[in-house]
Amino acid sequence: MNDMNDKxxxxxxxxxxxxSPHRLLLLCSMAEGEKSVTELMEATGLAQSSASQHLAKLREEGAVSYRREHRTLYYSISSKLTQDIMALLYQEFCQNKENINV
Amino acid sequence: MNDMNDKxxxxxxxxxxxxSPHRLLLLCSMAEGEKSVTELMEATGLAQSSASQHLAKLREEGAVSYRREHRTLYYSISSKLTQDIMALLYQEFCQNKENINV
DNA sequence: TTATAATATTAGATTTTTCTAATATCAAGT
DNA sequence: ACTTGATATTAGAAAAATCTAATATTATAA
Known part of the structure; x- marks a missing residue:
């Protein structure tokens, strides 16, 4: 019963x-392919510290992962669930002209 | 460009x-079929005021709607998007024994 | 028309989230 | 060993979310 609460x-x-709007923009940018933190900062307009903190939160939830190449970290969406949800949201908010059924 | 921000x-x-954990429990309960506010309170253990406030928020986002029958309001999930997302989450957190790919 | 059951709204305190500024780490290149 | 470029972490202030308690609304039944 409190199994349900835990879930x-x-x-x-x-x-x-x-x-969060900023993390969604980050994910949206990563949906195009892996991106360095600097690229993500440029794409979203986030300050360095803020971008880094948001990425940390996305990492904690297992939504993204990264790979290092020299000094640069390349982030990408690592979870199927996140990809599926982003696809649903994109379809709903970015393609459906008249927002019925939101 | 700030079209993206708006979205x-x-x-x-x-x-x-x-x-929110409480709103997810409410949605989970409604996934079984429409429920009165009192039933939702019992199912989730929420106080009356709290349940009502959470339902108001779900209404605002278009996730649920209700129908009145006498004094009782019956709530149900009204959006395809919400149903789809709930299905993904249920599959991921409630069926997948080993939480890989979260 | 008044009392009551079912639900909603408001107010205020508490907790959580998010930003900025400052500082730290870490891996090259010199 | 130092410096520098790329990113992370910490601290603290400001904003948003959430709970409880109190009050209001609304539809029926007496």
Whole structure:
């Protein structure tokens, strides 16, 4: 019974992990392919510290991962769930001209 | 360009709208079929005021709607997007024993 | 028309999130 | 060993979310 509460907590943590305008923009940018932190900063207009903190949160929730190449870290979406959700959201908010059924 | 920002805002608002443990439990309960507010309170253990406020937020985001029957309001999930997302989350957090790919 | 059951709204305190500024780390290149 | 470029972490202030308690609304039944 409080198994359900635990699951709700976990799901909530994950959803809140991606549910900020800035983190969504980061994910959107990464949806095009892996991006360095600097590229992500430019694409989203975020300050360095802010970008880094948002990426940390996305990492914590397992939504993204990175690979190092020299001094540069390349981030990308690493979870199927996140890809699926981003696809649904994109379809709903970015393609559906009249926002019925939101 | 700030079209993207506007969309990110809208998506964020929607996601935050469903991303609280209590609201997820409410949605989970409604996934079984429409429920009265009292039934939802019992199912989730929420206080009356709290349940009502959470339902208001879900309404605002268009995730749920209700129908009145006498004094009782019956709530249900009204958006395809919300149903799809709930299905993905259920699959990921409630069926996948080993939480790979979160 | 008044009492009551079912639900909504408001107010205020508490907690959580998010930003900026400052500082730290870490891996090259010199 | 130093310096520098790329990124991370910490601290603290400001903004947003959430709970409880109190009050209001609304539809029915007496």
């Amino acid at each position: 709700a907590e976990a799901v909530s943590k994950y959803l809140k992990g991606i549910a | 990110a805002e809208a998506v964020s608002k929607y996601l935050k709208g469903i991303a």
